[in-house]
Amino acid sequence: MSETRSHLKRAPATESAPWPVWKLAVLLYPFAAAAVAINLFLLSLMWQRLGWPVIAPVQAAVLAVGLGVPAAWASGRWVRHLIDVAEGRKRG
Numbered sequence: 001m002s003e004t005r006s007h008l009k010r011a012p013a014t015e016s017a018p019w020p021v022w023k024l025a026v027l028l029y030p031f032a033a034a035a036v037a038i039n040l041f042l043l044s045l046m047w048q049r050l051g052w053p054v055i056a057p058v059q060a061a062v063l064a065v066g067l068g069v070p071a072a073w074a075s076g077r078w079v080r081h082l083i084d085v086a087e088g089r090k091r092g
Contacts (some may be wrong), residue, residue, distance in 0.1 A: 022076070024080055026077030028079065029069070032072040032074075034064070036071050037057075040067070
């Protein structure tokens with residue numbers, strides 16, 4: 001059998017491309033949406049003092065599906081910044 005070898009040099013594997021913000025946001029979405037749901041429910045418990053109705057935990061979870069997207073995006077940007085600082089791409 002004949003072996004074919006490439007004479008091209010490969011880049012070192014130590015320099016990997018940074019994770020894009022959207023991938024980090026997708027990864028963090030379940031946690032961000034859960035945090036939004038908990039905060040919405042607790043906020044509704046506080047606004048009960050003003051005479052407003054308390055929202056049910058299920059209702060808070062449904063609202064968090066949409067409101068979790070910007071929260072996940074913000075979390076992804078924050079984590080991207082932390083990674084960049086840790087790897088020396090940016091100054092803290």
